[in-house]
Amino acid sequence: MLNIADILPRYTQLNTIVAEVSRRQSIEFIQQQLVVDLYTQFNNIQAFEAMLISLTMQAESERYKTLTESLSTEIQNNIRLISSNNNVLENLNIEETCDKFANQYDTQISDQLHITQQHWKELSEVNNSLDAIGFRQHTEQEEIRLWERHETLSEKYNSEKTILDEWYEKQNIARKTAEKYRENYFPKLLSLSNKLNYWNNMGACIYCGKSAGIFRGVHKKCEEDHARKEDERKRKEEIVLRTFQNSIYELIISGFDKSDVMRKIENVEPDMGFIPVYKAMKNSFDRAVDTLLDDGVLSDKEKSNLDRFVSFYSDQFKKLKAKHGWDVVSEIDNIQDGEQYQRFIKGAILSDIINGRPLEKRFTINESPIIFPKGESPLWLFNNVGYFTYKTKTEYRGSSDGISIRIAKGLYYRTGSFKGNPIRTEVLEKKKDGSLILTTKNIYFYCGGSLEKTPLSKIILAQTFADGILIQKDGMREKPKIFKHVDSWFISNVISNHENIP
Numbered sequence: 001m002l003n004i005a006d007i008l009p010r011y012t013q014l015n016t017i018v019a020e021v022s023r024r025q026s027i028e029f030i031q032q033q034l035v036v037d038l039y040t041q042f043n044n045i046q047a048f049e050a051m052l053i054s055l056t057m058q059a060e061s062e063r064y065k066t067l068t069e070s071l072s073t074e075i076q077n078n079i080r081l082i083s084s085n086n087n088v089l090e091n092l093n094i095e096e097t098c099d100k101f102a103n104q105y106d107t108q109i110s111d112q113l114h115i116t117q118q119h120w121k122e123l124s125e126v127n128n129s130l131d132a133i134g135f136r137q138h139t140e141q142e143e144i145r146l147w148e149r150h151e152t153l154s155e156k157y158n159s160e161k162t163i164l165d166e167w168y169e170k171q172n173i174a175r176k177t178a179e180k181y182r183e184n185y186f187p188k189l190l191s192l193s194n195k196l197n198y199w200n201n202m203g204a205c206i207y208c209g210k211s212a213g214i215f216r217g218v219h220k221k222c223e224e225d226h227a228r229k230e231d232e233r234k235r236k237e238e239i240v241l242r243t244f245q246n247s248i249y250e251l252i253i254s255g256f257d258k259s260d261v262m263r264k265i266e267n268v269e270p271d272m273g274f275i276p277v278y279k280a281m282k283n284s285f286d287r288a289v290d291t292l293l294d295d296g297v298l299s300d301k302e303k304s305n306l307d308r309f310v311s312f313y314s315d316q317f318k319k320l321k322a323k324h325g326w327d328v329v330s331e332i333d334n335i336q337d338g339e340q341y342q343r344f345i346k347g348a349i350l351s352d353i354i355n356g357r358p359l360e361k362r363f364t365i366n367e368s369p370i371i372f373p374k375g376e377s378p379l380w381l382f383n384n385v386g387y388f389t390y391k392t393k394t395e396y397r398g399s400s401d402g403i404s405i406r407i408a409k410g411l412y413y414r415t416g417s418f419k420g421n422p423i424r425t426e427v428l429e430k431k432k433d434g435s436l437i438l439t440t441k442n443i444y445f446y447c448g449g450s451l452e453k454t455p456l457s458k459i460i461l462a463q464t465f466a467d468g469i470l471i472q473k474d475g476m477r478e479k480p481k482i483f484k485h486v487d488s489w490f491i492s493n494v495i496s497n498h499e500n501i502p
Helices: 004-024 029-042 045-056 061-084 086-090 094-102 106-133 140-179 186-201 220-254 258-272 274-292 300-324 339-354 488-496
Strands: 378-397 404-408 411-414 421-439 442-447 450-455 459-464 468-473 481-484
Touching: 004 029, 004 061, 004 086, 029 094, 029 186, 061 086, 061 186, 086 186, 086 274, 094 140, 106 140, 220 258, 220 274, 220 300, 258 274, 258 300, 274 300, 274 339, 300 339, 339 378, 339 488, 378 442, 421 488, 459 488, 468 488
Parallel strands: none
Antiparallel strands: 378 421, 378 481, 404 411, 421 442, 442 450, 459 468, 468 481
16 A cells, blocks of 8 residues: 655655756656656555545544645646656657666676686687697696696686676666666656646646546546647647748758847747757758759859858857756757768768869868878768679580490490580679778778779779669779769769869
8 A cells, every 4th residue: 555655755856856857958867767666656546545545534634634735745846847847858868868777887898808808818828738738749847837827717717707797697687677767757757746636625626626526636528628738739839840940941041141040049949948949950951951962963052051050050069068968968969970961061072073173171081091192182981881893603504424335245435525615604792891982083992901992084984873883994804893882972973073173
């Protein structure tokens, strides 16, 4: 049976958590645990009613009144806190919080794995020496020393492996625990608190204030009306955000103006919260990139509009990070980390190439394996690229081993054999996986220390596929090269217009 001495302090603690989470706009895993556990434990209206009936029948009426009033206050505070911070609480990145808890032992496991592997390596070397000692001259003392070292290393390895297993076990428990708490329970808590708040006026409906019957806190019709109004509120919020998103899109397309954007943000952010607003702005940018690159090229004005918007958004992103902290801002996607931003950069590079302008430095490679000659600079790096080429396969058809003809007992005559006609076919074969680096002069394919270079000026054919490109270099013996998992549109356009590169 529920006990008011249990539920009252838990609700007090819950309200402290709701206030802190709303202020910080992020939630710790231990707080998420308490929220979910509280809902699971107290989501039983019948048990709650039984507790109240039991309290009313006790002789200590003053003590009963004090406790129920305190609990009523905490539940009403909970309703107020969740309702006033509804946008923040509904948009909490609980998945990230649970992932962080689930992966909390990654560093320890990595360090311990390194130590364990080092001991295994040393033990393996000793084992190899013991295996080989029987095949060469050695002294008894040498063999004894090897066995002693084997015993020492075995103990060390087993000890470190035990520690590693313990870390893995902790990680497994953490991941199983995290899986139980991934759902956002704040909407459910608000619904529960509304139902528990019925005694505020001894059975008054929490929506209309009129009597709903003893120990009943809501009329069914009022609850349905409230749900309908909530749906309408959310629908209006969606319309506001969609209108805002469309207006930002139009500004990017027609002519970006910082003051206009700031004015629009100030109109919607107080009601919507900054997270939905900046997500909508990111969507506006993505849509604008699709529209402006629909014809395959960016004009100077289009490139300028996108550049200025990216600069504005990035500055605002830094300010938000400084104000609210990374844990909160990480829920918003930074434009420069998105695929559409990469498309924009590629479009800007192609715009400069097609118009024969000096290339702006928009792309760099950290720790490049290639030292580029003077006058050559990288345009893009593609990782995890599959490199395929055609291999000639020869087989013979119409061959015969000859036949044996019996002339007399024990005497045979064998006709001659022939190999047949050679049939040659071209078979597509994967050579390796690696990195493709596109520069102003060449295409480089790098893998495990080996490097292949194809000058853009020597390419006579570029055929694009959905996720790859085929290039044919000039020369009778040159075979086509096929690269998968690259942006074929970008590469083919650079090849086609390479003569315009200054």
